[in-house]
């Protein structure tokens with residue numbers, strides 16, 4: 001096959017792709033940030049001594065591990081509006097889905113990070129008379145969070161990939177921009193190849209940053225406080 | 227006695243760091259040589275080069291007078307070329323026991339000892355098993371054949387590792403600080419096995435910090451410093467009357483070693 | 498009642514297609530992942546570099562993007578049609594293979610150097626060291642990570658619906674559109690996925706606990 005490549009459409013519409021990328025970044029960043037406090041709350045619930053509370057939080061996490069994000073997205077976009085009898089925008093549905101998904105993963109990271117801390121840290125905090133809440137806030141979390149930063153970034157990268165599903169409900173992120181462009185120009189090979197490349201470069205850069213951060217943290221000894 | 231193994235002007239560098247700086251060491255058949263030296267002086271590297279777990283960067287190694295590898299040229303100091311299958315044969319003949327045992331955790335004690343016999347020496351499973359059981363009895367672990375390493379004490383694991391190396395019917399045995407990772411009360415059982423091997427005439431090179439053991443079990447002591455043989459001789463000469471400064475300093479740092487005249491020897495060697 | 502039965506039948510067929518894609522992709526990813534993973538561990542760069550490029554590429558392109566690429570773009574390069582099934586299986590397999598390769602590599606690297614020493618000191622060949630000593634231990638450690646990835650794969654199959662492959666997600670969407678009952682359909686669909694995947698999630702928890710105990 002000698003297909004004659006033609007990248008005119010890309011050079012003419014790069015602003016659309018850039019806007020799409022910006023929307024992808026926004027969607028990922030917003031849902032990740034919103035997912036953080038929610039995830040922390042879930043993790044604390046999960047570590048709680050109250051059986052019902054920790055069980056419920058466990059179920060929440062498992063639910064997101066065991067169902068495709070696409071189903072969740074469709075549910076929030078098509079089913080939820082009917083139940084609430086309101087209109088839900090694609091952006092809102094996508095943000096809601098990804099935030100909840102992210103909170104479930106973040107919860108697991110928080111839980112693992114807190115659980116991995118040496119028991120001596122708790123004992124040390126208790127020994128100087130701190131309450132559970134004080135020990136958690138002033139001793140445990142600050143150490144746990146430092147260790148978790150690289151894992152959080154890894155998660156954010158996964159979230160970035162998952163955010164492409166927003167295209168199926170026409171939220172104008174990067175993949176949607178590509179579909180739009182490909183349909184209008186009949187240049188699907190060029191468009192999809194370039195977009196795949198953009199995703200790849202973006203994500204590889206993010207992984208590199210993560211890796212470097214991990215090394216820096218490891219060197220400064222901040223990941224091995226115990 | 228004929229020579230079992232010999233290192234000649236042995237050099238080894240890791241990158242820029244020279245770890246062995248021209249070691250000459252010849253060991254006779256049936257001889258027990260104990261290698262002493264401060265941490266970092268290159269003892270492990272020397273042993274690892276002698277069975278080619280590390281490739282020397284210079285010098286020669288002879289096994290029973292036969293040069294291992296092929297020189298690239300005619301000069302005496304020509305670089306050596308080592309072919310992997312050849313090295314595998316050498317390693318099978320030179321047994322090694324490690325500080326951290328390196329037993330295979332997914333295999334029972336019996337299978338650990340059969341593994342090399344079957345995969346390397348191509349013995350039948352029946353042959354390998356009977357040899358393994360024989361060796362287990364010898365190191366006092368006959369009843370542990372079906373246990374897994376994780377369920378053994380450190381001393382038992384180390385005796386298993388010794389049996390695993392002996393199963394290859396090696397011509398030389400190398401021991402690298404084999405009691406350093408053990409609880410003090412388990413050291414004796416391992417040293418006793420090594421003493422028994424000496425009585426049987428096994429050729430051994432032993433790196434250890436158990437000076438009492440060295441005093442009694444060694445035919446010769448080699449003291450290493452900065453990748454060289456710094457002083458060597460009869461155990462009494464080296465341990466009681468060292469001639470050189472570094473050796474003396476080293477011995478002063480090991481105050482658990484008491485002179486024979488001063489009473490009973492180190493406790494670790496009895497039980 | 499009859500309507501409900503019909504629905505159940507259609508959804509069952511969809512679910513079967515979902516399982517079919519997942520199993521097919523797994524069957525491809527396991528050997529490819531192992532080969533690529535071994536390639537990343539190879540001593541010659543002629544294996545190492547392409548293997549690294551493979552992993553970086555397919556791990557970093559979102560699966561939905563590569564599904565679109567294989568369905569809409571790839572056919573322009575090759576002289577044959579690409580079915581939705583083929584595009585979905587290809588995209589899912591390449592992504593999963595890349596992750597498997599990483600799991601495989603990390604599993605081998607997690608084995609302590611002493612194990613190599615122990616095997617080498619007996620005079621074993623590289624092949625025997627790998628086959629008899631390293632792999633049996635490494636594979637045991639990799640199992641939880643492999644099952645986690647398998648669960649991811651099962652979930653990702655829903656993306657095949659975007660190129661109109663009639664698996665569970667697509668079937669659900671069609672029915673929801675036709676009968677205008679999204680609440681029921683998407684809820685039921687979610688529950689079906691849950692019923693299929695949840696037991697596997699529980700199983701990975703058990704595997705992880707066991708692995709943690711073994712390495713402790």
Ligand SMILES: Nc1ncnc2c1ncn2[C@@H]1O[C@H](COP(=O)(O)OP(=O)(O)O)[C@@H](O)[C@H]1O
Nearest residue numbers: 240243245263264265266267268269270271272
């Ligand atoms: N594989 C290796 N790579 C780099 N340096 C090494 C390696 N093995 C040993 N060394 C270095 O060689 C020196 C001697 O080490 P070693 O032979 O283990 O000494 P010893 O056993 O006497 O304590 C040390 O400085 C050590 O860091």
Ligand SMILES: [Mg+2]
Nearest residue numbers: 269270271403
């Ligand atoms: Mg050493």
